[in-house]
Amino acid sequence: MNTEIRQLEPRELWNKFADLNAIPRPSKKEEGVIAFMKNFGKNLGLETIVDAVGNVIIKKPASPGMENRTTIVMQSHLDMVHQKNNDTVFDFENQGIEMYVDGDWVRAKGTTLGADNGLGVATIMAVLESSTIQHPAIEALFTIDEETGMTGAKGLKGGLLEGKILLNLDTEEDDEIGVGCAGGIDVTATRTYNEEETPEFKIGFSIEVKGLQGGHSGMQIHEGLGNANKIMNRLLFDGFENFGLRISEIDGGSLRNAIPRESKAIVAIDAIHENTFLAEINDHAEIIKSELKTMEPDLKIEVSKVETPEFIMDLGVQEGFTRAMYAAQNGVYRMSADIPDLVETSNNIAKVVVKEGEIYVGCLTRSSVESSKTDLANTLRSTFELTGCEVEFSGDYPGWTPNMKSPILKVLSKIYKDMNGEEAHVAACHAGLECGILGQNYPEMDMISFGPTIKGAHSPDERAQISSAQKYWKFVLEILKQIPAK
Incomplete structure (x- = not known):
């Protein structure tokens, strides 16, 4: 062949x-x-x-x-x-x-x-x-x-x-x-949560982010490429206040050193808000696609009705998780002051999994300056610890x-x-x-x-x-x- x-x-x-x-x-x-x-x-x-x-x-x-x-x-x-x-x-x-x-x-x-x-x-x-x-x-x-x-x-x-x-x-x-070259460290946030039975008045939807280019989380981190995990979080954020949205599952990204191209979420919303939910999430999707149209012309955000999930995420944990995901640094953190056009420090929110009472967020933080790498890793640690996650540093390697x-x-x-x-x-x-x-x-x-x-x-x-x-x-x-x- x-x-x-x-x-x-x-x-x-x-x-x-x-x-x-x-x-x-x-x-x-x-x-x-x-x-x-x-x-x-x-x-x-x-x-x-x-x-x-x-x-x-x-x-x-x-x-x-x-x-x-x-x-x-x-x-x-x-x-x-x-x-x-x-x-x-x-x-x-x-x-x-x-x-x-x-x-x-x-x-x-x-x-x-x-x-x-x-x-x-x-x-x-x-x-x-x-x-x-x-x-x-x-x-x-x-x-x-x-x-x-x-x-x-x-x-x-x-x-x-x-x-x-x-x-x-x-x-x-x-x-x-x-x-x-840059050194790196894996920053992994995890926690458990209580699942709740989905109330009868809710209906299920699938939300998919796909068609992104992805790429190297070091060499291309400065290019303005879309991160499927961050896009998904934008779509879910404030969903409870607006539609009674509750998260059942999220599966986004894969490898720590690849910018995530795809993410899928299963959610439940109040049936009474179905038409408003579809109109507003599609409007939000068009705004995001317009923002990224130059770098991500093939981005697709698809929303479809599915069977109502049996279980949903604890509401307090959901609210903390979506806010931590919004606050967590993704992309360039600092450019080098010594070498023109060189990214000094960055983070890639590479993988997000929410399922069956467990949250997993995997990041790869890179820097050519050890102290800056530690600074950003601690920034991420603080962000996720504030929402009750345990944060582990691993795989540390020097530049x-x-x-x-x-x-x-x-x-x-x-x-x-x-x-x-x-x-x-x-x-x-x-x-x-x-x-x-x-x-x-x-x-x-x-x-x-x-x-x-x-x-x-x-x-x-x-x-x-x-x-x-x-x-x-x-x-x-x-x-x-x-x-x-x-």
Whole structure:
């Protein structure tokens, strides 16, 4: 099914990407892809290690004549974000990604593509397999679980790697050289509540928010994209005062690092207010769609009558919950004062579930400044604790502090300018790269990040640019040639 992908240039890159995308590789369920990578290294006759947490390390000696060059670590993560359109039937745990060519782009059929970070993995695989590419000694590091906790990077022990330079291949703009990134922390609010039997005079409605673009909760958090959980809360807010609205269930969003695209609620309202409710909620929906029409032209808000739910949420908890959801920060909290146009601190209200007497709100807070990350996390904690929730902080990981005097930065900047006739954009990003974590056990390693252009990561609109992959591949080959001597 991916035959046309295998015909793209550079074939060595796209063929390895097609091989990889045939292997299901959801975060925290990477057993299949770990075995695949282990067999790949062993079949090449290269030293292959699987560490205690599941990271795969494959070591390849230098090409003839390159033995005096500094040993490098080429690093990418094996897992991918699994998102699909609501009408797409797909089993991520058992099916390979179905790809197709759309002009200058490679896309997937209704799902995420896995170019993040599959193209990086495929790049390293192609280099390891080649007998003609010139390169220094390579330690290929394939980490696990980058997308849902970075536990692979956190679990990598010191002493396994000897390389002094790390090339991270997880940047998503081909004119950018990454020198820093944000850290993150999961903020999770939970509480229980009493369910009440729905009074006989109430009728049931379903409210659905769908058609949003979604996207990367770090790289795209500043773009003004709609958040389905916040939109749903706007629709429910003050519903009790106006229509006797009571919440039965809410299910919105999915992954912590994806801007939520969909949310569905089941509610009960006073039957006497049916016509007023429908008129006002549809008016409210049109206002929201008008606000977001530039960024979210496909937003749909659908209201339909359903069987009256048997149970509804305790009213006092409902009122506190909807107010906390309104007050909770979503989006950009602070822009960097030091780096132009860089988001310093943000939050994504990623997942909201209200059902059977339990509330769950999951957020991912990011910042390139540790104190600001803590400040926003405490802001969210306070907001939800005021309404009776228990709030847990977990998955804390550090940012990567930029080093503008990095020796490998100078090498890559010169190569890029020589190849393209213009300066590369040297920048920190608001995504979470593994460099900051890896640097804890390898503090002397000189790190840099780059990659091909990928758009719409963490959403079914994810796409990889073919012409950019060609540009990027040439850049990789030249970098390998010009790694400095030891």
